[in-house]
Amino acid sequence: MALFDPIVAVNMVIYSSVIAxxxxxxTLTYMTTKVFNFAHARxxxxxxxxxxxxxxxxxxxxxxxxxxxxxEVLGLSVRIPYPLYVYLAGLSAAVIATTLATLFEYYVxxxxxxxxxxxxxxxxxxxxxxxxxLLALLTLYNTHSYVKPLLDSIALSSTxxxxxxxxxxxxxYRGVFLFSxxxxxxxxxxxxxxxxxxxxxxKMRAAIENxxxxxxxxxxxxxxxxxxxxxxxxxxGIAGFIMLFAADTAALKPISAxxxxxxxxxxxxxxxVVGGINNVFGGLGGGFLIxxxxxxxxxxxxxxxGLGVIIKYNKALSMLAVGLTLxxxxxxxxxxVTGRRGxxxxxxxxxxxxxxx
Numbered sequence: 022m023a024l025f026d027p028i029v030a031v032n033m034v035i036y037s038s039v040i041a042x043x044x045x046x047x048t049l050t051y052m053t054t055k056v057f058n059f060a061h062a063r064x065x066x067x068x069x070x071x072x073x074x075x076x077x078x079x080x081x082x083x084x085x086x087x088x089x090x091x092x093e094v095l096g097l098s099v100r101i102p103y104p105l106y107v108y109l110a111g112l113s114a115a116v117i118a119t120t121l122a123t124l125f126e127y128y129v130x131x132x133x134x135x136x137x138x139x140x141x142x143x144x145x146x147x148x149x150x151x152x153x154x155l156l157a158l159l160t161l162y163n164t165h166s167y168v169k170p171l172l173d174s175i176a177l178s179s180t181x182x183x184x185x186x187x188x189x190x191x192x193x194y195r196g197v198f199l200f201s202x203x204x205x206x207x208x209x210x211x212x213x214x215x216x217x218x219x220x221x222x223x224k225m226r227a228a229i230e231n232x233x234x235x236x237x238x239x240x241x242x243x244x245x246x247x248x249x250x251x252x253x254x255x256x257x258g259i260a261g262f263i264m265l266f267a268a269d270t271a272a273l274k275p276i277s278a279x280x281x282x283x284x285x286x287x288x289x290x291x292x293x294v295v296g297g298i299n300n301v302f303g304g305l306g307g308g309f310l311i312x313x314x315x316x317x318x319x320x321x322x323x324x325x326x327g328l329g330v331i332i333k334y335n336k337a338l339s340m341l342a343v344g345l346t347l348x349x350x351x352x353x354x355x356x357x358v359t360g361r362r363g364x365x366x367x368x369x370x371x372x373x374x375x376x377x378x
Contacts, residue, residue, distance in 0.1 A: 029320045031198050035263065036272045037312025038201035039065075040285060042208065042260040044292030044308030046123075046253030051298055052229050053246040054131055056144035060152035061257060062286035064122050066159060068261025069276050071118035072111035079107050101196055111265075116258035123254025126151050127247055159278035197267050204259050209305055212252075216301065225249065272316050272335075284336075288315060291339040295346045297353025307354060311339045 043062055050058040079085070080103060087102035101108065130147050139147075216222035228235040228245040236242050264281060267273050274280040288311050296307020319335035322328075350356060 033316040037309045038205045040312040041308030042256040043289035044304045047293045048304030049249045049253040053249045059148045062282040063155045065257040065261035068115035068119040068258035069265040072115040075114035076111040115262040119258035120254040127250040297355030300355035303355025
């Protein structure tokens, strides 16, 4: 009985990275506007489609021929069918598309409702409505995009996006694994630098802690909220880009208008709750932990019990983690680490304003 499998471990890292990025975005939107964004996983799918379209157009217009020869990426040999710039263009398209989709949701739906005093339930229903709108648009795009060069390049169909038949995927595990792992680390570092080493980060934390007092101190709270939503949207784009190439290599289903968003949205919310709904890094860490529980936890239970069916019910493990967290650690795992540290940012900001005045 083997309790370690390198393939499962790689799947775990890829899947956990996706869940962590989505949990981060959900946490950011909740911390700022106090609403759970149920459209967040679907927004990541918008990124998948945008990346696929950009790659398809570049491949078709550029007349590129695929080749799985070894290519040098960051000093490592990775087998990808096209030059690196093709994938960077796809990543850029994904991030731009999801950022715009998220900002549209904030400015057109959420902010007007907040100004009218909408409660939590109305805001939540509004995000669900936006999720259905995106679902309809992605379905229409999938169904009616039989226009060259998209058809020749990315094989759109009415039910799914079959990337592998056109060899636009990254072959094997190494490329997706490296990108997902490095992306998670880079996002964590950049977030730390933004929140704790810049004035924008100070204002963001102040606006989140007490928006009314932050506004009195001259902080544009709405602009800060929009920035937080934009960051969440950008990370959803990276998650969508990973999902596009990880369908055959990780615990993710092939890309379609519904999949894998409908499956992983539960896991993303679980990561946000387990990590700490009021802590950005808690959301990131909680999402990664949920990915570990669902992939490797299910694998270990399967090995220990001999019941292969356990893999199909791995979501039950993440729900169990949510239940235990709410029962014993209501503030999430981040509350165990930070305690009361990090509070009082407004007090420090007030002192700084007083000294400068």
